[in-house]
Amino acid sequence: MTVTTESEPLLDDGGSRRPPSNAERRSAAWWADSAPTVSNGTGYGSVAVGGLDKRPVGAEDSNGGGPGDGGGGGNGCAVQQAAPLLTYTWTSLNVFAPGARPARAPLARWFQRRPSAPRKHLLKNVSGCALPGEVVAIMGASGAGKTTLLDALTFRSDRQLTVTGARALSGTVVTSSRDLAGVAAYVQQKDLFVGWLTVREHLVFQALLRMERRIPRTQRLRRVRQVMDELGLTKCQDSIIGVPGKVKGISGGEMKRLSFASEVLTDPTILLCDEPTSGLDAYMAQNTVEVLSRLAKRGKTIVLTIHQPSSEVFAQFDKILLMAEGRVAFLGAPQEALDFFARIGAPIPPKYNPADFFVQLLAVVPTEEATSRERIDRVCDAYERSDTAARNALVTDYPTKGWPPTAGGGKPWLPLDASSGTSRYKASWGTQFCALLWRSWLSVRKDPLLVRVRVLQTAVIALLVSVLYFGQRMDQTGLVNINAALFTTITNMTFQNVLAVIKVFCTERAVFKREHMAAMYRVDAYFLARSTAELPIFMALPVLYTCIVYFAVGLNADPLRFFTCVAITNLIGLVATSFGYFISCAANNMSTALSTGAPAVIPLLLYGGFFVNLDTMPSYFSWIQHISWFRYGNEALLVNQWQDVPEISCAGALNNNSCIHSGHYALQVYSFKEGSVWSDIGHLALLILLFRSLALGLLIIKAR
Ligand SMILES: Nc1ncnc2c1ncn2[C@@H]1O[C@H](COP(=O)(O)OP(=O)(O)OP(=O)(O)O)[C@@H](O)[C@H]1O
Numbered sequence: 001m002t003v004t005t006e007s008e009p010l011l012d013d014g015g016s017r018r019p020p021s022n023a024e025r026r027s028a029a030w031w032a033d034s035a036p037t038v039s040n041g042t043g044y045g046s047v048a049v050g051g052l053d054k055r056p057v058g059a060e061d062s063n064g065g066g067p068g069d070g071g072g073g074g075n076g077c078a079v080q081q082a083a084p085l086l087t088y089t090w091t092s093l094n095v096f097a098p099g100a101r102p103a104r105a106p107l108a109r110w111f112q113r114r115p116s117a118p119r120k121h122l123l124k125n126v127s128g129c130a131l132p133g134e135v136v137a138i139m140g141a142s143g144a145g146k147t148t149l150l151d152a153l154t155f156r157s158d159r160q161l162t163v164t165g166a167r168a169l170s171g172t173v174v175t176s177s178r179d180l181a182g183v184a185a186y187v188q189q190k191d192l193f194v195g196w197l198t199v200r201e202h203l204v205f206q207a208l209l210r211m212e213r214r215i216p217r218t219q220r221l222r223r224v225r226q227v228m229d230e231l232g233l234t235k236c237q238d239s240i241i242g243v244p245g246k247v248k249g250i251s252g253g254e255m256k257r258l259s260f261a262s263e264v265l266t267d268p269t270i271l272l273c274d275e276p277t278s279g280l281d282a283y284m285a286q287n288t289v290e291v292l293s294r295l296a297k298r299g300k301t302i303v304l305t306i307h308q309p310s311s312e313v314f315a316q317f318d319k320i321l322l323m324a325e326g327r328v329a330f331l332g333a334p335q336e337a338l339d340f341f342a343r344i345g346a347p348i349p350p351k352y353n354p355a356d357f358f359v360q361l362l363a364v365v366p367t368e369e370a371t372s373r374e375r376i377d378r379v380c381d382a383y384e385r386s387d388t389a390a391r392n393a394l395v396t397d398y399p400t401k402g403w404p405p406t407a408g409g410g411k412p413w414l415p416l417d418a419s420s421g422t423s424r425y426k427a428s429w430g431t432q433f434c435a436l437l438w439r440s441w442l443s444v445r446k447d448p449l450l451v452r453v454r455v456l457q458t459a460v461i462a463l464l465v466s467v468l469y470f471g472q473r474m475d476q477t478g479l480v481n482i483n484a485a486l487f488t489t490i491t492n493m494t495f496q497n498v499l500a501v502i503k504v505f506c507t508e509r510a511v512f513k514r515e516h517m518a519a520m521y522r523v524d525a526y527f528l529a530r531s532t533a534e535l536p537i538f539m540a541l542p543v544l545y546t547c548i549v550y551f552a553v554g555l556n557a558d559p560l561r562f563f564t565c566v567a568i569t570n571l572i573g574l575v576a577t578s579f580g581y582f583i584s585c586a587a588n589n590m591s592t593a594l595s596t597g598a599p600a601v602i603p604l605l606l607y608g609g610f611f612v613n614l615d616t617m618p619s620y621f622s623w624i625q626h627i628s629w630f631r632y633g634n635e636a637l638l639v640n641q642w643q644d645v646p647e648i649s650c651a652g653a654l655n656n657n658s659c660i661h662s663g664h665y666a667l668q669v670y671s672f673k674e675g676s677v678w679s680d681i682g683h684l685a686l687l688i689l690l691f692r693s694l695a696l697g698l699l700i701i702k703a704r
């Protein structure tokens with residue numbers, strides 16, 4: 001390794017970019033001085049992996065072991081399967097964000113051509129690598145691009161961002177999060193949980209879906225306890241996680257540790273953590289980095305971003321990646337960084353925390369933006385010309401360019417074992433469904449918005465309707481009031497259920513998206529489990545409502561009619577729920593869903609037949625009636641109420657001509673057919689299927 005220590009001017013690092021010799025590349029000192037020499041078991045013989053695929057001492061060769069391969073693990077006691085060792089490289093990553101468009105008057109938006117806004121260049125030719133057995137810490141000032149880089153590395157960038165460049169796992173280019181599923185885990189900066197679960201319940205759920213299928217349940221639970229102990233979560237294991245700003249739960253630091261615990265539970269081969277120590281006290285921060293360091297020692301590849309690590313924490317990093325303004329300012333061992341900065345004329349003052357120094361040097365100071373940017377460019381340019389960058393490029397360019405012809409020789413890492421950890425889901429469909437059903441049921445049971453508040457809301461509205469339409473008689477006034485009460489039932493079932501579903505389902509969307517991206521479960525398993533868990537409450541509420549209103553209003557006294565009415569209201573509630581799922585899945589967020597949900601119901605409501613006679617509606621809108629549960633529900637309820645009612649008193653009629661004197665005539669007024677209850681019930685059931693299928697289809701499309 002050709003690291004010079006003499007101080008040189010900031011603009012000239014004195015090193016020209018040259019590829020290292022073959023001997024140098026194979027030398028143990030290339031990336032790290034202490035890397036052990038192991039056989040890669042691939043036919044290349046025994047190579048000094050020298051930090052390229054650094055194998056931890058004592059780790060077995062997952063690729064080796066075959067007869068005649070000369071590989072490791074041939075000591076006759078290699079019962080335990082070693083985890084694969086994976087090198088992660090990224091080459092010339094560029095991330096662009098669409099530029100913000102200038103605000104214009106509402107009308108101008110329609111009539112003027114949109115000026116093309118310049119794209120924002122968030123990551124600029126960022127290359128780097130993380131090797132098994134090492135902790136790579138990404139550091140830089142706020143806004144330097146650390147999270148953007150980790151998102152790009154895990155294929156979790158925002159849809160609106162354009163990402164170019166190559167990412168590769170042990171030399172094999174990966175192109176989507178699917179390729180990383182089961183191999184890499186990502187602890188994101190923002191903590192997202194189902195807030196009504198306790199810490200333990202959350203971890204058990206994670207253990208059920210993330211750990212290998214063959215691991216028995218007792219072992220999973222043991223692992224949960226072990227991780228909770230290790231991360232200091234045992235004392236809050238039975239506390240509710242909480243929803244920030246809504247329900248107080250565990251502390252911010254505990255939440256951070258819980259996010260981290262969820263990922264380390266599975267012992268992933270590559271672990272990427274965005275600020276795992278933020279919000280933690282010095283002891284817990286050190287403890288967290290120690291856990292990561294221990295994982296690295298067992299052959300894991302660890303990449304983390306960190307703000308202001310203490311000197312003790314900094315000492316645990318094997319490599320640092322310094323970023324500034326979306327560029328790489330340095331990538332290499334911490335000691336090399338000290339030498340590099342000394343060489344370019346920015347030596348670290350004695351007794352100074354190097355991390356603080358780097359971040360301050362590479363920050364854009366608000367009052368001196370031009371000078372700061374100029375300084376950052378000089379450092380980044382110096383790094384690009386340095387020997388360190390040239391050596392890094394050999395590794396990072398390999399997946400796209402291969403070895404330079406002069407270098408020759410074997411591969412810089414052990415090849416990816418196709419059989420190891422490449423299956424997308426760890427749990428079977430059945431296990432996914434059961435675990436999701438369990439979690440959804442827990443949150444349905446505990447969420448007061450879903451149970452207590454909704455029961456109270458239903459009871460209050462039912463009592464209000466009962467008081468308003470109490471004790472109707474079989475006369476003309478009673479006829480109008482009964483019909484109104486029945487239509488109010490449909491309206492109430494609709495709005496109550498649509499809004500409740502939107503609120504609950506949209507709140508959980510972010511958690512779903514993250515967990516699905518982490519290959520925990522399939523979309524259909526989630527959707528089915530979620531809707532099944534909510535079924536009891538969505539079915540119980542119409543029963544409660546009908547029981548109160550039916551007898552208070554004095555509807556048809558035949559018991560069979562009562563039970564039919566309960567069944568119809570239930571179906572109406574379920575169609576509305578399904579429509580709520582459809583709107584929630586079609587919209588991108590809760591506010592869009594809430595603002596489109598209610599207006600979308602109005603045309604369907606008009607086709608209910610209550611406000612206007614269906615025979616007089618314009619024919620070009622007639623298709624709406626086929627998807628209007630108001631129409632089928634209203635027809636079913638009215639036919640159930642009035643069919644075979646022989647006589648209705650004319651009391652309350654203006655004159656004899658306007659008197660509706662029988663149930664048969666009452667149905668004729670609305671163009672409803674007698675005996676249509678069963679066909680309406682069938683239509684309602686079909687609408688449930690239709691809206692749920694559409695919702696599931698949309699969710700699958702959006703989850704891609
Ligand atoms: N989707 C986006 N659209 C536009 N700009 C974005 C987007 N995502 C990130 N940026 C911008 O990219 C820059 C880098 O953001 P990033 O979140 O990666 O910073 P960071 O280094 O993680 O900062 P912090 O330490 O504060 O978390 C910031 O200026 C940010 O405003």
Ligand SMILES: [Mg+2]
Nearest residue numbers: 146147189274
């Ligand atoms: Mg960040």
